[in-house]
Amino acid sequence: MGRETAKAQQGTAYTVEQLVAFNRYNPDILPDLENYVNDQVSSQTYSLESNLCLLRLYQFEPEKMSSQIVARILVKALMAMPAPDFSLCLFLIPERVQMEEQFKTLIVLSHYLETGRFRQFWDEAAKSRHIVEAVPGFEQAIQDYAIHVLSLTYQRIPRTVLAEAINIEGLALDKFLEHQVANSGWVIEKSQGRGQLIVLPRDEYNDPILKKNTADSVPFEHIAHILNNLS
Amino acid sequence: MADHDEQRLQPQDLGYDPNFVPDSVKSFVVHLYRQIREKNVYEIHQLYEASFQTLSERHFKDTPWPSVDAVAQYVDNDHVFCLLYREMWFRHLYARLTPTLRQRIDSWDNYCSLFQVVLHGVVNMQLPNQWLWDMVDEFVYQFQSFCQYRAKMKNKTEQEIALLRQFDQAWNVFGVLNFLQALVEKSAIIQILEQEKEGLEQFTANDGYDYNGGSNVLKVLGYFSMVGLLRVHCLLGDYDTGLKCLQPIDISQPGVFNIVIGCHITTIYHYGFANLMLRRYVEAIREFNKILLYIFKTKVYHQKSPQYEQILKKNEQMYALLAICLSLCPQSKLVDETVNSQLREKYGEKMSRMQRYDDEAFAMYDELFSYACPKFITPSAPSFEEPLVNYNQDAYRLQLKLFLYEAKQQQLLSGLRTFLKVYSTISLAKLASYMEVDEPTLRTILLTYKHKTHAVDSAGKVISNADVNFFIDDDTIHVVESKPPKRFKG
Secondary structure: OOOOOOOOOOOHHHHHHHHHHHOOOOHHHHHHHHHHHHHHHHHOOOOHHHHHHHHHHHHHOHHHOOHHHHHHHHHHHHHOOOOOHHHHHHOOOOHHHHOOHHHHHHHHHHHHHHOOOHHHHHHHHHHOHHHHOOOOOHHHHHHHHHHHHHHHHEEEEEHHHHHHHHOOOHHHHHHHHHHHHHHHOOEEEEEOOOEEEEEOOOOOOOOHHHHHHHHHOOOHHHHHHHHHHHO | OOOHHHHOOOHHHOOOOOOOOOHHHHHHHHHHHHHHHOOOHHHHHHHHHHHHHHHHHHHOOOOOOOOHHHHHHHHOOOHHHHHHHHHHHHHHHHHHOOOOHHHHHHHHHHHHHHHHHHHOOOOOOOOOHHHHHHHHHHHHHHHHHHHHHHOEOOOOOHHHHHHHHHOOOOOOHHHHHHHHHHHHHHHOHHHHHHHHHOOOOOOOOOOOOOOOOOOOHHHHHHHHHHHHHHHHHHHHOOHHHHHHHHOOOOOOOOOHHHOOHHHHHHHHHHHHHHHHHOOOHHHHHHHHHHHHHHHHHHHHHHOOOOOHHHHHHHHHHHHHHHHHHHHHOOOOOOOOHHHHHHHHHHHHHHHHHHOOOOHHHHHHHHHHHHHHOOOOOOOOOOOOOOOOOEOOOHHHHHHHHHHHHHHHHOOOHHHHHHHHOOEEEEEHHHHHHHOOOOHHHHHHHHHHHHHHHEEEOOOOOEEEOOOOEEEEEOOEEEEEOOOOOOOEEO
């Protein structure tokens, strides 16, 4: 879905996480945190905590702020959707910085994603390739998010709607669907003369019966607690 | 500890002689000093809260207390007592008068000395929780006040600017955060709370007091500093980190945080506010509901206390925040009837206007948010080179703007909800025509509804906040609700 935690690569990631945990309010760790952002980009990992820490340091010492690093943090945060990380980052970035072109674009992109406007998102992203192509894994992360929201919403979704949301069509879409059928429990139906319908897996969010069962059942932790007390 | 600036006459201080110590004050410091040495916490509390207030009312309504130099002789010139006295002295000053820049800097110095003494583990006192909470609370308040003051550069005198440049460490954000963090770490309070869960510690059971002949000061200051950190991070707009700082305290259980009412309210207010900004509306609603009910039942007991006004103010602000949360995320089962009726009385009309999501609605959101939000700060020092402007509103304006932006994204959801409550099934085409939008737009609205009502919690798990839910099967919407069956098939 996009929310990847920083893998404990022996060396860099582990050390930086420690830095953030034990040296949170130390201005000297700023270069390490900046390097870590670049690491996250190139190795397709992510650490919200570390990035917020860096944004905070920029807030404390604005003359040290690097626009490029901030832009990369924001792109990574977009990739973490549906988590609200992008907003969390914006809260820490001064308004005048947010008025710069590249940030206005990112905010527009975020707006489209927040309001389910995937077609407009992909159109705008295509115009801003330089911003989004700088971060590997971007397209995939947004597609994951799109599928997440579609799965909350649809039991059966028309192929065209899906295609627009994930920006894949034609043969590439066929391949994609094959993969999902094989690995994620998707089923393809033929709808009367209107093209394919994709049947998404049922869960408590798009199926009232499953929702009811989840709501009525007692969480295991509660039962375990009682059982412990009985012994 | 001579400080000539204490003697500088300010307009409000006409007639103030810092060296004049009325007999009642002499008696007060002597008693307080003795009770502290004898570790009589109850007596200390009486003197600290009741006597100090009474004497302030009687003798120091609009002047400072006598200078620490004047009283030191009555308390053996005890270094630590003098630091404590000065802390109270400054707190009184901030409450009744406007501190000068020099006084702000001196107060910072006093906190540095006081905290350093505590951090070195050399204090052997037991102080009442109320006092220890007030220290942390005041420390954060004075930091916030300093940032607000510093950001108003327009009318600063040359002397003030020179002082600001010279004493750039005073109330520096790194200093403030590092002190609070140091108190948390040095006290090992997080480990103590962990061990308490396994029955290896008695911290909460003893209300934080030490019954083994030791001192409660470092431990309890460390504990309250976690709340202090939550507050500072909220002032900076860093809600996620603020909540992380509070995490070691389980607010669903009784704890030291709810022994002192001011601490209890501050904790929940900031916890709720942070959750609101993180879009975890249900969590915010739950906590606001609990505390508002608690205040309703117990405020009569605090009528005489010096915190009463603050309690009432925070109470009103939390009702405003609750109104906001419920407008953005309607819930029918989470609010207690008492709280609900208070809420309807105070904000019933505003809430119904807010849910119309027109221009007037956003004016209401603006009004309530501005009334209830923390006093956000810009933590960095100004650049003294540029033309001097006031930028003290910048931080607030940013948070307000981002909040309204979020509220606007939910604009069409209220209309959608109205239709969902009326139909059990309806085709996309029909609903689109009722809502006067085209089908693709309707699909985006439906996706937005799902996204906005399904929050992601701190563990990355998806939680549904939707009071009315639906799913789409091809081109038909099926409404799902755990209420009595509805009437229409659209």
